[in-house]
Amino acid sequence: MNIALIAHDKKKPEMVNFTVAYTTILKQHKLYATGTTGKQITEATGLEVFRFQSGPLGGDQQIGAKIANNEMDLVIFLRDPLTAQPHEPDIIALMRLCDVYQIPIATNIGGAEILIRALEDGYFQWREVVK
Numbered sequence: 001m002n003i004a005l006i007a008h009d010k011k012k013p014e015m016v017n018f019t020v021a022y023t024t025i026l027k028q029h030k031l032y033a034t035g036t037t038g039k040q041i042t043e044a045t046g047l048e049v050f051r052f053q054s055g056p057l058g059g060d061q062q063i064g065a066k067i068a069n070n071e072m073d074l075v076i077f078l079r080d081p082l083t084a085q086p087h088e089p090d091i092i093a094l095m096r097l098c099d100v101y102q103i104p105i106a107t108n109i110g111g112a113e114i115l116i117r118a119l120e121d122g123y124f125q126w127r128e129v130v131k
């Protein structure tokens with residue numbers, strides 16, 4: 001599966017902890033991330049992560065394009081709901097595309113835990129059919 005990993009600055013430690021905890025599962029998949037998130041994940045875990053631009057520089061939109069091309073199966077986007085982001089329109093557009101294309105998205109660590117376990121248990125096989 002193709003998985004997008006994105007975290008706002010205050011959520012990056014959570015994302016790093018999450019990817020450390022689930023390295024064994026994540027390394028079985030193709031990972032994508034916005035720039036800084038991807039850098040921190042790779043440094044902490046050694047996982048191979050394709051890095052797009054940083055979020056404020058267009059990374060969310062690049063991941064949105066993958067979704068629109070049916071090339072993303074799961075999005076884990078740890079959003080910071082308490083800090084204004086300069087690229088808020090891009091963030092909304094990314095979440096909108098997940099809804100347009102029925103792509104599972106977790107926007108907090110609780111949802112992320114559920115989705116990663118669902119992935120491990122084979123609940124994403126329907127994505128192979130859609131593709």
Ligand SMILES: O=C(CO)COP(=O)(O)O
Pocket residue numbers: 006007008009033034035036037038053054055056059060091
């Ligand atoms: O801003 C982001 C998502 O909206 C994340 O971008 P970075 O991973 O480059 O910090």
